[in-house]
Amino acid sequence: MAIDLERVVTYPTNSDDWLKTVLIGGALTLFSFLIVPAFLVYGYVLRVLRDGIEGQENPPVFDDWGTLLKEGVVAFVIVFVYQLIPLLVFLLTVGGSLAAIASGSEVGAGVGIAGLLGGLALSTLLALAFGYVTLIGLTNYAHVGTLGAAFDLDVIGSVATDRTYAIPWLYGVGVLLAAAVVASVLGIVPFVGAIAGVFVTFYGQVAAAWVWGTGFGDAIEDGDDADADVDPAVA
Template sequence: MLADALRYPQRGPGWLKTVAIGSVLTLVGAVTFVPLIPLQGYLLRVLRTTSLGQDRPPAFDGWSDLFVDGARAIAVQVAYALLPVWLLFAGFVVSGYGVFSSLGGTDLGATVEALGWVLMALSALTFVAAVYLVPAALTRLARTGRLRAAFDRREIAAAGRRPIYVVAVIEAYVALIVVTGVGTVLTVILVGAVFVFYGQVAAFYLFARGYTEASRGADDSAGSA
């Protein structure tokens, strides 16, 4: 599936134009936030078309829809990040208070500091969970068009337990890290934006494939039961 994903951005006529537009948005988005909104909208469109069985990347058109979808996609990602961020912040505050209390000779200082470290550990765990489940949440948003669908814990957890989803997410993040990593290094010569965008499109293709096949498997299992 990974090899298929790496070929996906090149399929169909006009793919060079699509990559060029996405690369410009990626490059400008590194300086200002606004271009990242339609870029996220495009990636949501990749999720939608792939989950519907289309094997070619969509075009950059309907810019108003791209902005709306991008804002919704960003909202979902921010929502999933809130708990890890809050736990990390609380951990720093509690741990710092514990250190301060220890310096002041308070007996509870060490205990409070330990609690802070527990909160930071929980932050790391919830962050990993969010990174794992956000692709499913975004794919549900793309398929249904409903923001509430991105927070359907039962459906998302059911797909998340399927091996095909695990494999797809791992492969997607491998593609994202490797391809965009090369792009980040090359950004100094402006070519890197192409790699970054290309890697994102390949990864989102894998996200959609993994969730779609996993949710289909979950539905089949439910039906046979």
């Protein structure tokens, strides 16, 4: 599947109001520690995912704040549920290892260090795996509009194993990593650079969400086409 990387990276600018949108999104991200702004960013990302599914070329604007907040809260709940298992594994393995290290014995310290490294590795792998699935669940929620859609195992399994989605997902991850690198470089400049990096991060999230949405849309369209090709007499 060929993807126009320039089209992905410049997607957030495909609007006359793009600068205003990025400024609002960056400001909300900056104040996300107040919780409500974080929910609003979640809601906006869902809109981008939805537009990607529908093939929209222009980024959405910040409006209808009530709906934005409501969907953002639901998105947060979805992410929390999916990441609960990696979080519990982290707490159990790392917590137990730290307790063993704190016991003071050489054996306890050795077992604790080994458990700590293993727990960190396992919880990281689980977080990555569940993160991949979480994104599909979020996107299906954006597509269908019901909480149950975020946990539709048939859709999630189908999309997760479809290269039509996997390749755009990798592109989105690459865009996020590039934005993180730029933000880190900007962070060298005290205060101003760090703030600018937040806006770059939001820009990268928008571009990544859009390509993820388009990949999801293509994957479910392929699934629908495959179902249509099945002979009804055979089915």
